[in-house]
Amino acid sequence: MKGLISPPAIYLYREFVDFRKSINGLAALVESETDLSLDSGALFLFTNKQRDKMKVLYWDNTGFALWYKRLEKDKFKWPSREKHQVFTLSGEEFERLLSGFTIIGHKPIEIHSFTMS
Structure with missing residues (x-):
């Protein structure tokens, strides 16, 4: 999704959800279990039981x-033992999650730029 949109916020829903839910079911879940605004342009992330x-x-x-994204050989490193129901992610954390990296409890990798003389 890199470069497709610029969301004002990214929210990760910690609990797994029934993946038969589509737009209406997931929107109802956000409305009933959080106080977050669905029409803000924010991204809402959900995973299935198998992660x-x-x-x-x-x-x-x-x-x-x-x-929708399906991993062929791995599982998303989803925060399953945290206390919070919803997490706010940065754009970098979102990209790391999509790439299969752990995002909770780890500092992001610093990228250093350099110039050649």
Whole structure:
């Protein structure tokens, strides 16, 4: 999703969800279990019980969009033992999560730029 949208916030829902839920079911979950605004343009991340699939729900000013990713050989490093129901992620943490890296309890990798003389 890199470069496709610039969300004002990224929220990760900690508990796994029934992946038969689509846009309406996931939107109802956000409305009933959080106080977050669905029409803010924020991304809402959900995973299945096996942690090998992710759905991303967001509002793009014309309607809801749902993005789906399935990992072939790995599992998403989802925070399953944390106390918070919803986490706020940075764009970098989101990209790391999509790439299969752990995001909770680890500092992001610093990228140093250099110039050649």
